[in-house]
Structures are given as C-alpha cells and as structure tokens.
Amino acid sequence: xxxxxxxxxxxxxxxxxxxxxxxxxxxxxxxxxxxxxxxxxxxxxxxxxxxxxxxxxxxxxxxxxxxxxxxxxxxxxxxxxxxxxxxxxxxxxxxxxxxxxxxxxxxxxxxxxxxxxxxxxxxxxxxxxxxxxxxxxxxxxxxxxxxxxxxxxxxxxxxxxxxxxxxxxxxxxxxxxxxxxxxxxxxxxxxxxxxxxxxxxxxxxxxxxxxxxxxxxxxxxxxxxxxxxxxxxxxxxxxxxxxxxxxxxxxxxxxxxxxxxxxxxxxxxxxxxxxxxxxxxxxxxxxxxxxxxxxxxxxxxxxxxxxxxxxxxxxxxxxxxxxxxxxxxxxxxxxxxxxxxxxxxxxxxxxxxxxxxxxxxxxxxxxxxxxxxxxxxxxxxxxxxxxxxxxxxxxxxxxxxxxxxxxxxxxxxxxxxxxxxxxxxxxxxxxxxxxxxxxxxxxxxxx
Amino acid sequence: xxxxxxxxxxxxxxxxxxxxxxxxxxxxxxxxxxxxxxxxxxxxxxxxxxxxxxxxxxxxxxxxxxxxxxxxxxxxxxxxxxxxxxxxxxxxxxxxxxxxxxxxxxxxxxxxxxxxxxxxxxxxxxxxxxxxxxxxxxxxxxxxxxxxxxxxxxxxxxxxxxxxxxxxxxxxxxxxxxxxxxxxxxxxxxxxxxxxxxxxxxxxxxxxxxxxxxxxxxxxxxxxxxxxxxxxxxxxxxxxxxxxxxxxxxxx
Numbered sequence: 001x002x003x004x005x006x007x008x009x010x011x012x013x014x015x016x017x018x019x020x021x022x023x024x025x026x027x028x029x030x031x032x033x034x035x036x037x038x039x040x041x042x043x044x045x046x047x048x049x050x051x052x053x054x055x056x057x058x059x060x061x062x063x064x065x066x067x068x069x070x071x072x073x074x075x076x077x078x079x080x081x082x083x084x085x086x087x088x089x090x091x092x093x094x095x096x097x098x099x100x101x102x103x104x105x106x107x108x109x110x111x112x113x114x115x116x117x118x119x120x121x122x123x124x125x126x127x128x129x130x131x132x133x134x135x136x137x138x139x140x141x142x143x144x145x146x147x148x149x150x151x152x153x154x155x156x157x158x159x160x161x162x163x164x165x166x167x168x169x170x171x172x173x174x175x176x177x178x179x180x181x182x183x184x185x186x187x188x189x190x191x192x193x194x195x196x197x198x199x200x201x202x203x204x205x206x207x208x209x210x211x212x213x214x215x216x217x218x219x220x221x222x223x224x225x226x227x228x229x230x231x232x233x234x235x236x237x238x239x240x241x242x243x244x245x246x247x248x249x250x251x252x253x254x255x256x257x258x259x260x261x262x263x264x265x266x267x268x269x270x271x272x273x274x275x276x277x278x279x280x281x282x283x284x285x286x287x288x289x290x291x292x293x294x295x296x297x298x299x300x301x302x303x304x305x306x307x308x309x310x311x312x313x314x315x316x317x318x319x320x321x322x323x324x325x326x327x328x329x330x331x332x333x334x335x336x337x338x339x340x341x342x343x344x345x346x347x348x349x350x351x352x353x354x355x356x357x358x359x360x361x362x363x364x365x366x367x368x369x370x371x372x373x374x375x376x377x378x379x380x381x382x383x384x385x386x387x388x389x390x391x392x393x394x395x396x397x398x399x400x401x402x403x404x405x406x407x408x409x410x411x412x413x414x415x416x417x418x419x420x421x422x423x424x425x426x427x428x429x430x431x432x433x434x435x436x437x438x439x440x441x442x443x444x445x446x447x
Numbered sequence: 448x449x450x451x452x453x454x455x456x457x458x459x460x461x462x463x464x465x466x467x468x469x470x471x472x473x474x475x476x477x478x479x480x481x482x483x484x485x486x487x488x489x490x491x492x493x494x495x496x497x498x499x500x501x502x503x504x505x506x507x508x509x510x511x512x513x514x515x516x517x518x519x520x521x522x523x524x525x526x527x528x529x530x531x532x533x534x535x536x537x538x539x540x541x542x543x544x545x546x547x548x549x550x551x552x553x554x555x556x557x558x559x560x561x562x563x564x565x566x567x568x569x570x571x572x573x574x575x576x577x578x579x580x581x582x583x584x585x586x587x588x589x590x591x592x593x594x595x596x597x598x599x600x601x602x603x604x605x606x607x608x609x610x611x612x613x614x615x616x617x618x619x620x621x622x623x624x625x626x627x628x629x630x631x632x633x634x635x636x637x638x639x640x641x642x643x644x645x646x647x648x649x650x651x652x653x654x655x656x657x658x659x660x661x662x663x664x665x666x667x668x669x670x671x672x673x674x675x676x677x678x679x680x681x682x683x684x685x686x687x688x689x690x691x692x693x694x695x696x697x698x699x
Contacts, residue, residue, distance in 0.1 A: 389500070394537040395547070397497045398607060399525035399555035408550065412541025412590075 013048050015069035019188075020156055023072055027159065028129035036141055040155035043147060050149050059332040059364050060303040062149075065272045066246060070218045072157065073187035076102035080183035084110060087181035088208050090240065090433055094425045096177035096206060103182060104189030105160050110179075119170025119201065125161035125192055135165055140194055143224040143252040145278055150248045154222040158192035161223075164205075168198040168228065175204040175234075175423070180221060182211030182245065188218040199228035199256065204423065208238040210269065211245055221249040229256035229283055235263045236426060241270035243298070250276040257283025257312065264421055265292040265304065266430055268437060273302040281343070284312040291417045292321040293430070295437050296329035303332035308350075310343040313373075319350035322417045324410055325361035326441060336368040339376050346376040354384040355413050357406075357441075403442040410438060449510075450475045450615055450646050451496075456507035458488075458495050465491040467671035468507070473615065476643040480657055480682060481650045483668035484690040489650045490534060492668070493619040496648075497531035498524050512614065525551075526558035528614025532604040532621050539591040544603075547591045548573060552610060576609045580636050597624040605636040616640070617648045622656035634659030654686035669693040 009017075020041050027037065049066060050057035076084070084102045099122065100110035106124035113122060128136050144151040162178050180191060197203055205225075211217055219241065227233045241247045247270040255261045265275050277290065288308075296302050308317050323331040333352045354363030365382035387409050395405035414434055421427045451473040458466040465488045473479050483489050495502040496509070498521035509516040511529060519527065539547070553563040564572070577587060580602050592600050601621055608616050618637070622630055637647065637660050649660055657665075657679065665681040666673045667690070674693050675681065 391537050391539050393497075393499055393521060394533065394539070395542075395551075396521040397525055397531055397533075398547070398551035398611065399522050399558070400551050401522045401554060402520070404550065404554060405522075408542050408546070409539070412539065415541045 010049065010063055012063075012066045012069040016153065017045065019069065019072050023157065027157070028126045030132055032137075033129055037156045040146065040152040043152035044149055044156065047149050056148075056305065056334070059330075059334070060272070060274050060301065065301065066218070070186055070188040070216075072159075073103035073105075073185065073189045075105050076107065076183055080185070081107055081110060083183055084181045087210055088177060088179040090238065091177065091206065091208065091426070091429050093429060094175060094177075094423075096175040098177045098179055099162050100179045100181065101160065101191060103185070103187060104180070104191045106162070117170070117172050117174070119167035120172050121165040121167075122176075123163045125163050125194070126159060128163045133163060135163060135196060136194065139196060139224065139226060140192075141224075143226070143254055143278070143280075144222055144250060145252065148250070148276070150220060150274065150276065151222055151250055151252075154190050154192055154220050154250065157190040157220075158222075159190055161191040161193035162195070163193070164195045166197045166201040166203050169200045171202040172204075175206050178205070178207040180207065180209045180219070182215065182217045182219065182242070184212050184215060186215045186217050189220070191219075191221045193223040195223065196226045197228055197231045197233050200230045201228065202232040204234040204236070206236045206238070206426070208240065209247060209249070210240045211242040213242045214244065215242055216244040216246070216271070217242070218246045219248070221247075223249075223251050225251065225253040227253060227255040227259050227261055230258045231256065232260040233262075234422060235261075236421070237265045237275070239265065239267040239270055239273055239275065241273070243269065243271060245270045246272045248274045248276075250278070252278045254280045254282050255286050255288065258285040259283065261286060261288040262420070262422065263288075263290045264417075266433070267292070267294040267296070267302050267304070268433065270302070271300060273300075275302070275304045277304075277306045279306070279308050281308070281310045281315045281317065282312055284314045286312075286315045288315070288317040289420050290317060290319045291420045293414045293417045293434070294321075294323040294331060295414075295434065296323070296331060297326035297441070299328050301330045301332075303334070305332075305334045307336045307338065308348065310337070310339045310346045310348060313342060313344045313346065315343065316347040317349075319348075320417045320420065321352045322414050323352075323354045323363060324357065324414065325354060325363055326357040328358070328360045330361070331363045333364070333382075334366045334368075335380070336370065337378060337380070339369075339371040339373050339378060341372045344373050344375045346373065346378065348376070348378045350380040352382045353413070355410065356384060356386050407435075407438040407442065411435070449473065450512060451648075452508075452510040454508045456495070456509060457505045458491055459503045459505050460491065460501055464505070465671055466495070469668075469672055471666065471673060473646045473648060475646055477664065478641065478647040478649065478660065478662045480662035480665045481648060481668050482652065482654075482665060482682060482685055484694055485652070487668045488671045489668055490619055493531055493534075493617050493650055496529060496617055497521055522554065523558070525611070525613075526555040530608050530611060530613030530616045532601075532608060532616065532618045534619040534621075534623060536592050536600040536604055538593045538595075540593050542591050544587045544589060544591050545573070548607065548610060551607070555611060572610065573606075576606055579639070580606050580609070581632055582606055598626065598629040601625060601629065601633055602636070605633050609636060609640060612640075614644065615646045615648065617650065619650050620652065621649075622651055622653065630656065631659060654682045657682045667693050
C-alpha cells in the first residue's frame with residue numbers, strides 16, 4: 001500500500017511508545033513473550049489511544065481523558081510497602097488470603113502464602129514469566145481481546161500480577177484477595193493476572209484497587225479467568241482508586257459447561273474509570289450473575305463495558321448494573337449480549353439503572369442484543385431518573401429527615417445489585433461502604 | 448389551647464386555588480370528621496397539613512400546638528406529632544418495612560430529645576401492635592407496602608400511626624377500598640388510640656366509617672371552605688340527602 005498516513009500522536013501516546021522502547025529489554029519473559037508484547041504494542045502503535053470515534057470507547061475518550069502517560073512505576077521501596085499495610089481495609093472483616101501488589105509489584109512480606117490449601121497454586125506473574133511457567137504458555141493472552149487497545153497496552157507492558165491455579169475438584173474456602181495498591185509516587189502500573197479454575201473446583205476471587213487521593217497515578221489491570229466445567233467461581237472487583245487516578249481494567253473470562261459464575265464490580269473511586277468485562281459462555285448449562293454498583297460524584301467518570309458472549313446452548317445470564325451519580329459525575333454503561341447460532345435456549349436478561357442525584361450528572365446507557373439463534377429468551381432494560389419525590393415525601397411524613405430519606409432510597413436502589421452477592425460478609429462490607437459514601441454526601445448537604 | 452388552628456387558609460396547586468379561606472379549630476382529644484363531595488379540597492387539606500411540596504399556601508395561618516406549621520419541614524411536623532394516613536400509601540421497593548418503621552420512630556424520638564428505642568423494645572412493640580391489627584409477621588419482612596393489597600396498606604398505615612403515637616392524626620379516606628371486615632379492624636385500631644391528648648381529623652366521602660369511628664364534630668367541606676358544622680347526626684343527614692345542597696350553596 002502506498003497510502004501516506006499521517007498519525008498525529010498525542011503527548012500520552014508518544015510517552016507510552018517511549019516507555020515501551022525503554023522497558024522492552026528489562027520486562028520479564030522469554031522470546032515468545034517478547035514477541036507477544038511486540039505484537040500487542042503494534043496494535044497500540046496502529047490505533048493510538050481509543051477516542052470517541054471508536055464505537056466501543058465512544059463515551060470514554062482516552063485521548064482526551066488521558067492527557068499524559070505517567071512513567072512506569074519503579075519497584076516499591078520500604079516506605080511504599082509500609083504505607084500499603086492498611087490497604088484493603090474495607091474488607092478487613094473477611095478472612096481472605098491476601099496477595100498484595102504495591103505499585104504493580106508483588107510484595108511477599110505483605111502477602112499470605114503460608115499453608116496453601118491443597119489444590120491451590122499461587123505465583124507472581126513476573127516469576128512465572130521468567131521461568132516459562134507452562135500455565136502461562138497454555139493460557140496467557142488466549143482470552144483477553146487482543147484488538148482492544150487497553151488490553152494491548154497491558155500485554156505489551158505487563159510487569160507483575162498473580163498466577164493462580166485451582167486444581168480439579170478443589171474447594172478453596174478462603175476467598176483469594178488480590179490487593180492492588182498505589183503508593184504516593186505518581187506512576188503507571190500494568191498488572192496482569194491469570195486464574196485457572198479447573199473442572200468442579202470452587203473459589204472466590206476478590207480484586208481491590210486503591211491508592212492515595214492526591215496523586216494522578218494510572219492503573220491498567222487485566223485478568224484472564226478460565227472457569228472449568230462444573231466449577232463455581234465468584235469474582236468481585238472493588239475499584240476504590242484515589243480521587244485523581246485513572247483506572248482501566250479488564251476481566252476476560254471463559255466459562256465452561258454447567259458452571260456457576262458470578263461477577264460483581266463495585267466502583268466508588270478514581271477520576272476516570274473504565275471497567276471492561278468480556279465473558280464467553282463456552283459450555284452449555286451454565287448459570288451466571290453479572291452485577292455492578294457504581295457511586296460517583298464530583299467530576300468522576302465511570303464506564304462499565306460488558307460483552308456477554310453466549311456461544312453454547314442452555315446458559316442463563318443475569319446482568320444488573322446500578323449507578324448513582326451526584327454533582328457532575330458521568331456514568332456510562334455499555335452492555336452487549338451476543339447469542340451465537342448454536343446458543344439455543346439462551347436465557348439472558350440485562351438491566352441497567354441510573355439514579356441521578358443532580359441535574360448536572362449524566363448517565364449514558366447503551367444496551368445491545370445481537371441474536372443469531374432462534375430459540376432464546378433475551379431482554380434488556382435501561383432507566384435513568386431522579387429519586388421519586390412521592391416516596392421521599394412519604395418517608396419524610398413519617399419523621400425521617402430529607403438526607404436520611406434519600407440515603408434509604410439510594411441504599412434500596414443499590415441493594416438490588418448488591419444483594420445478589422452470595423458472600424454475606426462481602427455484602428455487608430459493600431453496604432457499609434455505600435453508607436459511608438452517603439454519610440459523606442449528607443455532611444456536604446448539611447454544610 | 449387548641450391543638451390545631453386553621454385560619455382563612457388559601458392553598459394553590461399549579462396556580463389553581465383549591466382551598467379558599469378554610470377555618471378549623473381542633474382541640475385536644477376531639478375527633479373531627481370532614482366530609483364533602485369529590486374535588487372539594489379534602490385531600491388538599493390533608494397534604495398541606497403534612498407538608499407536601501406542590502401544595503402552596505397563599506394566605507392564612509395554620510398553628511399546630513401554637514407553632515406556625517409552615518415553618519416546619521414534613522419530618523419536623525411528624526416529630527411534633529402530625530401524622531397523615533395516606534389515601535394511597537406508597538410502595539418503596541428495597542426498603543424493608545422494619546427498617547422503615549425503626550428509622551421513622553427513632554428519627555422522631557431523636558428530634559424530640561428522647562432516647563432511641565432498643566432493638567428488643569422496638570420489636571416487642573411492633574409485634575404487639577401488628578397482632579392487634581391482624582398484620583402477619585411475613586408482611587413485615589417485605590419491603591414497605593410492596594405486594595400489599597389495598598386493605599393491607601391501610602392497616603399498615605394504622606400500624607405506623609399506633610407506633611408513632613402522634614398528637615394529631617389526619618386520616619385521608621382511610622375507608623376507601625376497604626371491605627367491611629377490614630374497615631372494622633382499621634376503626635378499632637383508631638379507637639384504641641383515642642385519648643384526651645390525641646386528636647383526629649377523619650376525612651371521608653361516606654358516612655360508613657363514622658359508624659365505627661364516632662366523631663365529636665362533623666364538617667362539610669365544599670369548594671374549598673367549610674360550609675356547615677354540626678354533631679355526628681350531620682353525617683347521617685348527609686348520607687340521606689347527599690351533598691347537592693352544599694354544592695349549590697358554594698356555587699352561589
């Protein structure tokens with residue numbers, strides 16, 4: 001082709017290209033991994049950062065929202081590790097096995113790798129890449145959509161993460177909690193995790209993301225999750241980044257036959273958040289619940305983009321996403337259910353609701369159904385609206401002050417999504433977090 | 448001292464005047480019935496007392512326990528002892544009935560400077576009251592009014608009233624949609640609460656309810672004003688003759 005192409009690179013794009021060039025030699029992995037990184041980087045070099053004319057990124061224009069690319073984070077020093085000790089406090093009442101990553105690097109002394117349950121294997125990604133762990137060779141990069149630029153950047157620059165295998169038939173009672181925490185330095189991290197849950201195994205996986213309020217750090221996290229036949233997996237992601245942070249994360253999952261799979265995302269932090277879920281229902285007879293609750297205020301921007309791809313027959317999926325928006329916050333939900341020709345008897349229902357607490361908040365809902373099979377039950381619904389004044393008056397007429405009445409109604413609104421979580425302790429922790437958010441809002445109201 | 452004093456009250460909704468100079472005095476311990484044809488302003492009176500937003504007083508005064516009612520928000524009025532039993536109680540999905548009841552009771556107690564009720568005390572009280580009103584424990588486990596029949600919603604209003612122990616209860620067409628058995632249960636619930644310090648304003652279109660909740664004073668409301676006041680026999684008279692003569696009077 002002889003076409004002359006002029007690509008105008010943004011400062012962030014140029015910085016990312018430089019970061020890759022400089023880091024390439026010291027990033028972990030053998031030649032095959034390096035080739036994988038380069039191929040991924042080529043996708044980015046060709047496409048640039050996604051912008052509003054790219055349909056899947058229409059509402060989250062990274063060229064605009066990501067003015068600059070921060071330098072790759074250096075390994076955490078002692079101070080950074082110390083400050084990370086209180087990370088994940090929101091879930092302190094849950095007895096989980098914690099794997100802590102500070103600035104994208106696994107920190108053994110903050111993690112709990114003692115006495116692993118039988119059937120459970122856990123390794124840091126950097127180590128697994130360095131010694132060609134066969135689990136990686138078989139699975140890494142097989143699920144996450146290679147053409148997605150966020151995923152491509154993650155693959156090109158992935159440094160560390162968790163590599164977890166749960167052997168066939170093993171039930172891991174203690175939830176596994178991946179704690180990702182940013183220290184005070186303003187940097188970018190690219191963490192990549194791989195979780196393989198073999199057939200008939202059972203596990204609960206929590207990932208939480210947090211960092212300091214005053215730093216505009218950047219996080220790009222991706223997790224590839226393989227759910228074997230008849231396995232039961234719960235995945236929970238808590239995005240509690242600092243107020244100025246940019247967070248892009250991806251869950252790519254392949255779910256086998258007759259499995260149970262639940263995913264829940266709780267988003268309350270971060271200046272810009274893009275949460276992507278790519279789910280493939282590869283085996284028949286699986287039941288899945290995909291839910292999320294988002295609470296944003298100020299100028300926060302939070303985008304949930306979901307693709308539920310029904311490939312095999314007889315699967316049931318329920319998608320429920322609730323967003324509460326205050327001030328000038330901007331919420332986005334893009335949900336696509338695809339039913340492939342062989343996925344007969346698919347039963348998929350998606351509901352997204354936005355509750356606008358301010359006239360200046362904006363919610364964009366884009367539900368889509370693409371159905372190629374003829375014997376299915378699919379549906380979607382989307383609503384956006386303010387609190388119901390009649391209901392509020394009823395509560396106030398019984399003596400409940402306005403802020404408290406609103407708080408009750410907001411909790412009820414989010415409850416529909418949060419109550420779908422099977423783990424009681426986690427449900428309570430999330431409702432407590434919602435209550436704290438509402439309290440902070442009430443104090444502002446009274447001020 | 449009168450518990451409720453309404454003087455020359457004018458109220459508009461969306462610029463349309465509904466109450467046109469209403470006067471009413473309710474003393475402690477009295478039960479007043481307000482009867483009138485549809486559109487006379489009965490529900491408007493109920494809502495303006497409870498403090499609903501769209502109901503704008505444009506003239507006149509309302510003193511509740513000596514204080515200007517219009518200086519108070521709906522929750523402040525409730526804490527001061529005002530209670531409105533809604534004609535159409537709201538369904539609030541996701542808010543558990545017990546949470547709602549406890550939040551309301553404790554919010555009122557807090558505002559009055561009283562201690563919050565402990566959980567066992569609260570549960571005991573709700574159990575006792577719901578038992579007398581024939582409200583099944585299963586209903587209390589549901590969200591507020593969600594899946595309740597019309598009669599169950601009305602009984603739930605009376606349960607709230609009994610729990611909150613107001614100084615003045617305004618019952619807005621509490622009899623509408625009730626069969627005779629439900630009507631009796633509701634009336635008994637109200638009668639149990641009659642006390643020298645507590646007053647009631649019973650708003651109704653029909654005399655039927657007043658056979659069970661016997662009023663001290665009956666008023667006829669027509670075209671936004673009280674046009675006649677009498678004893679309980681006035682209700683029977685209205686039942687026999689209808690509202691026609693009062694509507695003509697108001698139109699004249």
